[in-house]
Amino acid sequence: MTSGDLTRRRFIAAASAGSLAAAASGTIPAYGDVVKKAGQLAILGGDPVRKNKPWPQWPYWDDSMTDTLVKTAKSRIWCRIQSASGTVPTFEKEYARMMGARFCVATGAGTQALHTCVEALGIGPGDEVITSPYTDPGTIQGILSARALPVLADLDVESYQLDPADVEKKITENTRAIMPVHMMGQPCDMDSIMAIAKKHNLRVIEDACQAHLAEHRGRKLGTIGDVGCFSFQSSKTIACGEGGGIIGNDEELMDKCYTVHNHGTSRRGRTEVIGPKYRMNEFEAAVLLGQLPGAIERWRRRNENAAYLTKRLKDIPGLTPQKLYPGTDSGSFYLYTMSYHKEQFDGVSRATFLKALNAEGISLSEYIPQGLHKEPWIDQIVKSKSYQKMYAAERLRQFSEQRACPKCDQVCEEMVMLWASGPLLAPQEEVADIADAIEKVWENRARLKQV
Ligand SMILES: Cc1ncc(COP(=O)(O)O)c(C=O)c1O
Structure with a gap:
């Protein structure tokens, strides 16, 4: 019955x-x-x-979150660089542990996490990253902020995720990475995506902004590619209003992520690379830390x-x-x-x-009312002086003409x-x-x- x-x-x-x-x-x-x-x-x-x-x-709230928030306020450690054992570094340790990753770098948003990873992987002008048209604008902004080209592949209409066959078709000599987006918090076809990345020697930045704690073949999403990015924006299943995080196991790459997100300044105190200031605020980390249990x-x-x-x-x-x-x-x-x-x-x-x-x-x-392939940014960058300097005219023409994603329209x-x-x-x-x-x-x- x-x-x-x-x-x-x-x-x-x-x-x-x-x-x-x-x-x-x-x-x-x-x-x-x-x-x-x-x-x-x-x-x-x-x-x-x-x-x-x-x-x-929603968002979720309980007394233990009030406690961590008040404790953080009273500690007067309100910025992550004031103490190595402050609320942000403690949250990073706890989140990495919960996700089965060696390292975590907390940021101010999922978009910031994605941009930090693109920069840390050395992806920039002239490079291409393949991703989904069916996602939050933050996904492509993480690529555009590095002045790289977000190339959109079409979807599998039943899973709403990137279609690996179309991803492979979109690879060019300038492709450097794939950014699969785990839509609705469910895993993409990671078996196929990782196989394609290996075959073409591409990096994988998982957009796991919706996918906290989800698992594929015994591994948490975000730990399968080179790095995984999360959003802690209000609607997400772990939330603090606005917030983000990167997880990964490669110590050197995660150290680079720290440097990039810390206005280019490393843990050694040297200003080494181009980097925005994307540090998570201690109060955001307090709200997150209190809800992890x-x-x-x-x-x-x-x-x-x-x-x-x-x-x-x-x-x-x-x-x-x-x-x-x-x-x-x-x-x-x-x-x-x-x-x-x-x-x-x-x-x-x-x-x-x-x-x-x-x-x-x-x-x-x-x-999502319509995919990102139908938003005005494509025409804007194709016409922009900076993209015209960084990409061949023929590539921008192709990019503009090959924007159709009919499966995404159906979804x-x-x-x-x-x-x-x-x-x-x-x-x-x-x-x-x-x-x-x-x-x-x-x-x-x-x-x-x-x-
Ligand atoms: C799939 C996806 N990627 C990226 C983002 C961007 O995250 P944030 O809003 O924290 O910048 C979101 C947020 O909704 C998202 O759902």
Whole structure:
């Protein structure tokens, strides 16, 4: 028996009890009418599946975070370079340990972490980095800030991740690195990406900004490539408002990351290379340090609830949860995502489906409206004097002409998603509301034609 059956059974039992009482008093219509009213879509005047029940609040906060924040304030060590055992260096040690990496360098944002890695790997003008069009703008800005060229490869429509075959097609003699983006906090096809990198002698910078604690073949994301970058921006599963971090095992490279992020000044106190000032603030580190003890438990709970949702939704033909690659042990479940197939919902548009679900008290939404290949930056850099000096005219022409990513366009059109950081921490009976609401909308899809 599925939990869906259980939910319906619970409802029918409640409705029956109600009808009996009503029949005795002679005040309420027959049982069939009660079922019909409660089963009616909320968007058409029925009762919503979930009413006035907030999800666990996000960003997460607890007393131990207040304690670390107050302790940091009172210590008067407010900047990481004041003490080697201050809050930022302590957080770096703890985060590296939790992620199974030897080193961590904390930064002010995920974008800063990505840019630091690009610089530290010596990638700059004339060089190319292959990445995804379906991501936060911070991914490409990490490359553009080094005046390198972000070359976009298309996606696998089922996983929303970079398609390794298209990555390989986009390699040129100037390609220096691949930046796979673990979208929604799930692993990319890392087996294929690492094989391509090895074959073409490329570096791998993992954009794991959404992928805290997720695992592929027993390794945490961020530790598979040369370096891995994280964001701790408010919505992420480990968050401090704005923040970022780099993890890695190569001591020399991680030392270089430290130097770059510290306005080019090394741990030896010499100003050695070009570098912005991207140091994490001690108060951000305090908020992060205080939440690490429960982070693994919360990640487990999200994974359990996500597996439950996937099981409940697997028989709804018009919705396909994100495809996971072989070797995926777990995700971060920053977002819980699915593709919506309108034709299997009797032609009901995605917008109407989402409206109907929102009326049921379940806020699913679209995600990235269009890929980065459709944003104005490509024309801007192709026309810019600096890029014209750094790249051959023929390369910029090709780059501009070969920007189409039709699979990414399809993903943007089909995506429906839940901001999962908070909701997937709820008890399973509440997560069931999401599946119940989707089932209800699916069962009543024909009625949505009148909306
Ligand atoms: C995949 C991805 N890459 C990069 C970033 C940039 O991180 P930040 O916002 O911390 O700069 C984000 C943030 O949303 C992201 O989701």
